[in-house]
Amino acid sequence: MSTVSIATDIYPTDQFRVPTVMCIGTQDRTSQMKGVDADTIINQHLGCTTHPIISSIITDQNEITQFSSTLSFQFDSVDQSSINSVKISFLCNVDDVQEVKIFLDSITDKNCHVILDLITDQWNNEVLQAIYGSILSFLSVLTITYDIATGLLASDQQSMEDTAHLLLKLGPQVVVIQDKNQQRWMAFTNNNELLKKHCYLLPGNIDISNDGAFSAAIAASLAHNHHSLLSTILNVHMYWLVEQSLRSSFLHILPLTFTQELWSFVNDIYAETLKLPFLNKMLDSTLNERIYDYYIVQDYLFFLDRGRMLNGLINQCSNEEAHRYFTMQLDKNDKWALTLLSDNNLPPHDEKTTAKMPACEQYTKFLLALTSCNDHLVWIKGLIALLPCTLLYFKVGDWMIASGVQPTVKRYADFVDYYRDQARRDRLIYFLDLTNRVVNDCSHEQKNELKLLFRQVCEYEYAFWDESYRYGMSKAEK
Incomplete structure (x- = not known):
């Protein structure tokens, strides 16, 4: 390895x-x-x-x-x-x-x-x-x-x-x-x-x-x-x-790019994220795998709604390059959702009968609400709302790699190794570059609104990991 x-x-x-x-x-x-x-x-x-x-x-x-x-x-x-x-x-x-x-x-x-x-x-x-x-x-x-x-x-x-x-x-x-x-x-x-x-x-x-x-x-x-x-x-x-x-x-x-401004705006959330038991126990291989199973199921439900959000953004996007990006992301999202459960040896789950934890429910409702508002900036807001799911995860992955600790549980080791891949890192850099370019014409007030949106989504990401551990632990103890 x-x-x-x-x-x-x-x-x-x-x-x-x-x-x-x-x-x-x-x-x-x-x-x-x-x-x-x-x-x-x-x-x-x-x-x-x-x-x-x-x-x-x-x-x-x-x-x-x-x-x-x-x-x-x-x-x-x-x-x-x-x-x-x-x-x-x-x-x-x-x-x-x-x-x-x-x-x-x-x-x-x-x-x-x-x-x-x-x-x-x-x-x-x-x-x-x-x-x-x-x-x-x-x-x-x-x-x-x-x-x-x-x-x-x-x-x-x-x-x-x-x-x-x-x-x-x-x-x-x-x-x-x-x-x-x-x-x-x-x-x-x-x-x-x-x-x-x-x-x-x-x-x-x-x-x-x-x-x-x-x-x-x-x-x-x-x-x-x-x-x-x-x-x-x-x-x-x-x-x-x-x-x-x-x-x-x-x-x-x-000069400072807009995505760098975004990241500096959530430094405190990132610092608290690195303290979460879910991530630390996964890194040292002490995380109960039933908790991780619960996280995967919630992630599956999240990706189903994320796909619906991407569909909405594609229908409303006026920027050709961003439209192509959303289309590419939707294709990857659907493939990911199709295999996520089976890749983790989990049975199929019906989203109609599988309960979402509160963080997942609130997160996906927030994303879907973005596409339903009558706003000419909806596709830019969509880019910003999608960024934490990529950027925050990459930063966590970098932190895990820099720790020098290699998990002994294969699924956890695979999670860390995912962020070693240069092609994936290149795709993130493209995403950041696209975001920086499309916000150039936004006003100061609009950029501040986008910063607040980014911070709110990062808070949802934090809550997703936090509740995956707490709700997953209650499931594992039954």
Whole structure:
């Protein structure tokens, strides 16, 4: 039995793994092009999702107020393993600085890059001094103006170079600083491997001082972990404009696809799915086979209704390529339903007399209802609703393969081996590509509706496995 090495960490090769940038800062209600909202847009263009941590709100009246949830509460909800870089753009008070320090201390073993943006004039001296004494040692990159730097160091007699080197001694690996005359920006490092220099002059046409886009783009690039910190800083001028970044042969970063957005929207459901007894017991071969039999029967009933759904989509689909895909899926679905029971040595079951568990009943009713609504997007919604049954299963299959555990029960081993097949993986990649293309013309509101639909179907998939175990166990005990 062959084994396959699954590279689940590489973006965009497997099309699923998406780096996450934690953005700590302000939610600016005066403009979506400022604060954490602006960071989110940059992250999306540079192929990353955003975990926002809101320190304060800028109200419609341009006043800064404390956010309703404390930073400690927001940090407690973070899955630390999912964070690939951290960007800090604004902290409201000294208590916030201490909360950030506690969080950064908790992720020191994660090799997570931390970028602090001290360019905005919103910072007050008390908060800056708290940062000076607590956060600088955690930083990969510090971006700062000369005026703020001299205030931080309580000295205005130093040259730009001396100021940068004093800051480097406090912990940052790289300091990007503006000169006294606000004419140029330079990156300083203590590492002699940087072209045997300690500084690097940024292109003269770059104005970093307007907003946090510069540091946000660095954080997004570092989250991908394609290049070392030094290489990133040497090419830092490529990040200033998102459009320029996307054209860069150095970065090799693609914008987030819609299916990647979908997947990042259900990370929590996927994480809970991997904890289900049904899957874990199947993997270690301790799952009662009568429970698995019950699952197969429910799957058979599901596929019968899935076929009816596909028929409805074929009748309503206005897209030629999607129509062909639905037709191909219907043919495979019918063949699967025809042999599923016999392949598992189970007798025929009459759907009229075989009870569906609640999860199966609700799932199939939901799918069939999609095809009965009067909606010109029904076939796109159909694609999205069909995706979890393929994508979620493949992700579970990858997880099983990556575990290195090979079930000793043949049926369970066959389940795992199904996901080793490259041809099936290629069909999934085509499905993802088709989905990404057909949603291009959808509005922002329509895409949000599709995300909610995808999440709901993933919840049905979770419930299907969960109830298969619980209801199947009650059957097995009789």
